[in-house]
Amino acid sequence: METESSLAIRVEGLKKQYRLGSIGGGTLRESLQSWWAKRRGREDPNSYIGFDARLIGQKFWALNGVDLEVKRGERLGIIGANGAGKSTLLKLLSRITGPTEGQIEIWGRISSMLEVGTGFHRELTGRENIFMNGAILGMTKAEITERLDDIIAFSEAGEFIDTPVKRYSSGMFVRLAFAVAAHLNSEIMIMDEVLAVGDMAFQDKCLTRMRQAADDEGKTILYVSHNMETIRRLCDRCVVMDQGKIVYDGEAGEAIRMYMGSGLAEGQVVFDLSEHTTNNKGLDGGLRLLELRIEGKDEARYQPGETLRFRVRFRTETPLFGVSFRTVVRNETDTPLGTSWTPVMDLAEPGMYLLTAELPLGQLVCGTFYCDIGFFYPLDGGGNMVIDNARRAFRFEVVGPRNWRAGIRGYLALPESTAVSLTLENSL
Amino acid sequence: MATEAYKSYTKITSKHRLLDLKLGEVWAYRDLIVLFTKRSFSVSFKQTILGPLWLFINPLLSSLMYMLVFGNIAKLGTDGLPQMLFYLSGNALWGYFSACVTKNASTFMENAPLFGKVYFPRLVLPISNILATAIRFFIQMIMVVALLTYYVILGVVHVRPVVILLLPAILIWLGLLGLGTGIIISSLTTKYRDLGVLVSFGIQLWMYGTPVVYPLSRVEGTLRILVLLNPATMPMELYRWALLGVGTPVAWSIVLSLCVTAFVAFCGLVLFNKVERNFMDTV
Numbered sequence: 001m002e003t004e005s006s007l008a009i010r011v012e013g014l015k016k017q018y019r020l021g022s023i024g025g026g027t028l029r030e031s032l033q034s035w036w037a038k039r040r041g042r043e044d045p046n047s048y049i050g051f052d053a054r055l056i057g058q059k060f061w062a063l064n065g066v067d068l069e070v071k072r073g074e075r076l077g078i079i080g081a082n083g084a085g086k087s088t089l090l091k092l093l094s095r096i097t098g099p100t101e102g103q104i105e106i107w108g109r110i111s112s113m114l115e116v117g118t119g120f121h122r123e124l125t126g127r128e129n130i131f132m133n134g135a136i137l138g139m140t141k142a143e144i145t146e147r148l149d150d151i152i153a154f155s156e157a158g159e160f161i162d163t164p165v166k167r168y169s170s171g172m173f174v175r176l177a178f179a180v181a182a183h184l185n186s187e188i189m190i191m192d193e194v195l196a197v198g199d200m201a202f203q204d205k206c207l208t209r210m211r212q213a214a215d216d217e218g219k220t221i222l223y224v225s226h227n228m229e230t231i232r233r234l235c236d237r238c239v240v241m242d243q244g245k246i247v248y249d250g251e252a253g254e255a256i257r258m259y260m261g262s263g264l265a266e267g268q269v270v271f272d273l274s275e276h277t278t279n280n281k282g283l284d285g286g287l288r289l290l291e292l293r294i295e296g297k298d299e300a301r302y303q304p305g306e307t308l309r310f311r312v313r314f315r316t317e318t319p320l321f322g323v324s325f326r327t328v329v330r331n332e333t334d335t336p337l338g339t340s341w342t343p344v345m346d347l348a349e350p351g352m353y354l355l356t357a358e359l360p361l362g363q364l365v366c367g368t369f370y371c372d373i374g375f376f377y378p379l380d381g382g383g384n385m386v387i388d389n390a391r392r393a394f395r396f397e398v399v400g401p402r403n404w405r406a407g408i409r410g411y412l413a414l415p416e417s418t419a420v421s422l423t424l425e426n427s428l
Numbered sequence: 429m430a431t432e433a434y435k436s437y438t439k440i441t442s443k444h445r446l447l448d449l450k451l452g453e454v455w456a457y458r459d460l461i462v463l464f465t466k467r468s469f470s471v472s473f474k475q476t477i478l479g480p481l482w483l484f485i486n487p488l489l490s491s492l493m494y495m496l497v498f499g500n501i502a503k504l505g506t507d508g509l510p511q512m513l514f515y516l517s518g519n520a521l522w523g524y525f526s527a528c529v530t531k532n533a534s535t536f537m538e539n540a541p542l543f544g545k546v547y548f549p550r551l552v553l554p555i556s557n558i559l560a561t562a563i564r565f566f567i568q569m570i571m572v573v574a575l576l577t578y579y580v581i582l583g584v585v586h587v588r589p590v591v592i593l594l595l596p597a598i599l600i601w602l603g604l605l606g607l608g609t610g611i612i613i614s615s616l617t618t619k620y621r622d623l624g625v626l627v628s629f630g631i632q633l634w635m636y637g638t639p640v641v642y643p644l645s646r647v648e649g650t651l652r653i654l655v656l657l658n659p660a661t662m663p664m665e666l667y668r669w670a671l672l673g674v675g676t677p678v679a680w681s682i683v684l685s686l687c688v689t690a691f692v693a694f695c696g697l698v699l700f701n702k703v704e705r706n707f708m709d710t711v
Contacts, residue, residue: 018709095440095547098705104440115545121467123474132467135460136546164474 007107008188008220009070009093014102016063016088016244062088064244066102072187075214075221077235077252079228079259081391084241086224087192090114093222094190108187108220111137115192117177122166126157126176129165133180147183154209155179175202182209188220189213193227207234228256228333260332264370264395267299271394286317286350287375287388295356300396304366304413308359308396312373313352314388320347320375323387327359328372330392337369337411344378365413366400453549460548464556465563483567487523491515494641504642507674510579514672517572518640521667524565524599525660526631528606531557533613533627536703550704554611558603565599576671591670598663605659605689608696615703639664644676656681659688 063085070076078086091097093104094112119136120129130151134144144151152161155176157168165173181189189210207230213219225231231238231252238255240248248258264271271292291313294300302308312325325342340359347353374389400413454461473479494515498504506514532554536543539553579585617624638660639647647655655661656678662685669675 092440095438096544097709099440099442101442103442104438106438106440107436109436110438112546118545119542121471123471124467128470132463135457135463136542136548138457138548139459140456141459141462 006071007069007105008072008074009068009107009222010105011066011068011089011093012103012105014063014066014068014089014092014104015061015100016085016092016097017100018060018062061244063092063099066244066246068239068246068249070220070222072107072220073214073218074237075211075223075235077231077238077255078222078224078241079226079231079238079255080241085244086241087114088244089241090190090192090222090224106188109138109185110188110190111181111184111186112190113137113178113181113192114190116174117165120165120173120177123164125164126155126161126168127152129176130180133177134184137181137184138186139184143185147185151179151183154182154205171202178202178206182206182213187218188222190222191224193225203230210234226334228260232256260334260370264392266368266395266397267301268395269294269297269300273390273393287314287320287323287347288316289314289373289375289388289390289393292373292394294394294396300394302361302396302398304361304364304398304400306361308361310357310359310394312355312357314355314375315352316347317350319349320387322377323347323375324378324384325355325357326372326374326376326384326389327357329364330370330372331406331411332368332370334370337364341376341378361398363412363414364398365409365411366398366404367406367411368395368397369411370395450549450551454551454555457548457552461552461556461559464553465559468556468560469563480567483564484571487516487519487568487571491519494519498641505646507643507645507668509672509674510575510584513572513575513579513585514643514668515641516568516575517668517671518664520565520568520572521598521602521664522635522638522640523568524561525602525606525663526635527561527564528558528603529610529613529631530627531561532607532610533617534624535610536614536618537621537624551700554607554700557610558607562599562603572671586673588670588673594666594670598667601686601689602660602663604693605663605685608689608692608694611696611700612692615699618703634658634660637661639668643668643674644678657684659685659692661685 066085066089078089080086090112091114092099093106094110094114096112096114117129117133119133121132124132127148130148131141131144135141152158155161155172155178157172157176157179160168160172165176168176181191191210210221210223211234214221221234223231223234235252237250238248238252239246240255240259248255273289273291289312293311293313295309295311300308322344323346324344326339328339329337331337342357370392371394372389372391373393375387376384376389377387379385404413469480473482476482478485491512495511499506499511499515535553535557543550576585576587580587613623613627635641637655637658639655644652644655644661644665662677662682665675666677666682667675669677
């Protein structure tokens with residue numbers, strides 16, 4: 001049992017409900033429309049097209065009972081798929097919105113960076129913005145003045161500090177904004193993927209600074225990111241969120257493996273999709289993906305240039321015309337690398353279907369890849385309307401040349417360059 | 429590790445108290461209030477040629493317009509006061525009030541991106557809005573006082589010394605009325621954007637229902653009752669009565685206006701307090 005004095009944050013039974021459908025922010029006319037549709041038992045014309053099974057009626061639990069204790073000086077990472085509730089948790093912790101149930105206790109001052117340069121005004125100079133941003137993040141003028149030199153030095157803005165920030169490059173802007181946040185005097189810092197922007201060297205500097213803040217100054221850091229690399233480097237503890245709950249809490253490396261691998265084993269060829277949650281209730285095409293089986297291989301391991309052949313079993317309750325099957329390939333840190341579509345197909349009658357598809361692996365050369373699969377209606381202008389989509393439906397590996405390292409060369413072997421001509425300009 | 433560094437403790441629950449305005453927190457963020465107030469000036473004059481001179485040119489031009497339209501074409505009269513002084517002073521106070529309403533009415537919408545990303549006591553913004561408009565008012569008053577001095581020396585206008593006490597009271601009075609009205613509109617516009625459009629039209633209409641471009645003494649019959657029911661009428665008339673020595677204060681209307689102001693300000697703050705918590709979910 002933790003004593004209260006060593007805790008920074010304690011969250012108990014935290015829930016947050018959002019209402020879909022009757023969501024506000026419309027015009028009076030839309031409100032009336034929604035009300036009329038509801039009275040007549042029709043579908044609300046203004047309701048959001050949801051993607052999630054947690055969408056029970058019109059209510060949606062973005063957080064569904066979260067308990068969490070964070071000790072002082074801990075660097076906690078929070079990972080999870082989109083919509084798992086990470087950002088909602090941060091919003092509640094930073095008091096941007098209130099909880100529906102449960103409570104949060106915080107010991108110490110908290111400051112959140114959910115965005116880079118909150119409150120920056122284009123017309124104000126860098127120096128003026130430091131004061132503005134610092135004050136918004138909870139510092140007093142005296143505290144900012146005291147740290148001003150450090151902030152300017154950290155931001156590398158130099159002589160530009162008295163220039164309006166609208167003249168800054170985006171890199172300079174980010175650096176200045178992060179510099180302010182890095183020098184906050186609060187005991188707890190919340191960051192939502194702010195390190196994703198900015199160049200690599202600066203990212204490095206930020207991570208070092210954050211670690212230092214935790215180690216030397218005893219600051220508590222909560223960091224949400226899709227970039228597993230930064231999580232691995234910054235955090236000593238990590239929680240995995242799924243469907244508004246914490247499903248894993250422990251060591252960072254293990255959490256990342258658990259999140260990335262969740263249910264998908266190396267080499268696996270049969271993937272059960274019947275439990276996938278990214279069903280689209282809003283559109284309700286009645287189609288549901290059930291199973292995926294990789295064909296022609298005992299293990300899902302390929303050479304560069306091979307073609308991945310798989311069979312997808314799905315059921316549709318209504319005839320669907322003009323649908324396309326889509327595969328999104330992602331790397332192990334969940335960054336999408338590319339997408340492939342089939343030509344449009346017609347599913348003329350309801351029933352169980354088997355689709356055999358071939359995905360040429362093309363220039364993918366090395367690495368472990370995770371794929372989303374789904375059925376879509378292609379829309380004019382290149383958009384898609386989702387019918388059913390399964391995130392991280394299957395995984396495969398491509399084993400390229402042994403000396404190919406994805407961290408240096410990337411995942412693709414681009415087509416060979418052509419030496420159009422080679423001439424000797426001057427002999428020595 | 430020093431324990432006293434962690435003395436601040438916050439508890440967030442789903443409940444909230446109706447009247448908890450978190451004034452202590454607002455005080456802790458006083459530097460932010462000053463910065464917001466400063467920003468509203470420095471930003472509006474960046475990249476303009478005349479800069480702060482606009483603070484004088486604007487009211488001067490509209491007072492000239494009033495002089496032409498209401499003074500010389502419609503001949504609404506000015507209680508015998510010099511026209512320019514009458515319109516300029518009226519314009520200054522009305523400008524203060526209408527800015528209190530419109531600026532606070534757009535508070536939530538304009539700052540939605542900010543509110544969505546960071547927490548600070550939301551009351552900071554309305555307060556700095558009022559401060560900024562009050563400063564604008566005093567800057568305009570420089571012109572009014574200059575003109576007034578000229579007429580006092582000529583012996584045309586007599587200032588009542590009580591104005592020193594009355595003016596701050598009137599500013600607080602109208603400030604609270606404007607704040608309350610603005611916040612009520614603001615809270616509603618988070619749900620229904622339509623209302624935002626009505627605000628500028630409504631404030632125009634309100635001005636014609638208030639003795640700004642005409643003196644109360646010129647209004648008679650039922651119309652007079654209606655104008656007296658308007659809570660903004662008495663502050664306006666009292667201001668003129670004290671500053672320019674001419675005006676028609678009506679006791680019952682003063683009491684009514686004070687009650688309405690207290691009520692509107694109270695409702696506004698309670699509503700603000702309620703909306704600010706979950707505002708980001710609806711916007």
